[in-house]
Amino acid sequence: MRKLKLQMQMTLDGFIAGPHGEMDWMNLHWSDDLKDYVTKLTDPVDTIILGKNLAQGFIPHWTEGLDQSEPLEGAKKMVETPKVVFSKSLTNPEWERTYIARGDLVEEINALKQKEGGDMIVYGGGRLVASLIKENLIDEFHLFINPAAIGKGMPIFQELTEKQNYILITSKSFDCGVIVLIYIPH
Numbered sequence: 001m002r003k004l005k006l007q008m009q010m011t012l013d014g015f016i017a018g019p020h021g022e023m024d025w026m027n028l029h030w031s032d033d034l035k036d037y038v039t040k041l042t043d044p045v046d047t048i049i050l051g052k053n054l055a056q057g058f059i060p061h062w063t064e065g066l067d068q069s070e071p072l073e074g075a076k077k078m079v080e081t082p083k084v085v086f087s088k089s090l091t092n093p094e095w096e097r098t099y100i101a102r103g104d105l106v107e108e109i110n111a112l113k114q115k116e117g118g119d120m121i122v123y124g125g126g127r128l129v130a131s132l133i134k135e136n137l138i139d140e141f142h143l144f145i146n147p148a149a150i151g152k153g154m155p156i157f158q159e160l161t162e163k164q165n166y167i168l169i170t171s172k173s174f175d176c177g178v179i180v181l182i183y184i185p186h
Contacts, residue, residue, distance in 0.1 A: 002115065014155055016153070042121060044118045045118060047082055047112065048120070052085055054125035087100055109137045165186035
């Protein structure tokens with residue numbers, strides 16, 4: 001069965017964005033060791049899972065990044081990997097290699113996990129990730145903790161209705177000050 005991995009940037013105090021979606025706290029100057037880690041994480045991935053709001057910025061960003069005279073690092077992988085966008089309002093994909101999932105989240109994810117292929121990765125958005133966590137659909141959490149605290153913002157664990165336990169598989173610090181914590185459900 002395929003795994004669904006979460007790759008999420010977070011603040012020290014557990015937010016993925018500020019109260020109005022701000023992401024100015026995020027360390028964008030990744031060190032080579034962090035870049036290498038993310039490359040190893042995404043290499044086996046053959047499906048990217050996104051919510052509609054994130055997809056509307058994510059997909060055009062990487063497409064434009066690939067079309068530059070000097071393509072953005074990682075753009076080829078992001079553009080060429082098939083994407084599943086969860087949305088009740090989009091009727092057909094406006095992007096290449098994109099499928100719109102309109103059905104029940106649990107059923108859609110479980111069907112994707114049963115298909116042949118490599119791992120899947122979800123980057124967001126926040127509501128989609130919160131729903132995936134609530135339904136215990138994420139198999140591996142890669143939480144990138146940035147050295148910043150913002151006091152309030154968008155959490156991803158707010159939908160939980162009961163306690164969930166996790167096992168810390170490993171943690172790693174990077175030269176740029178970011179730390180990754182890797183958890184699996186217990």
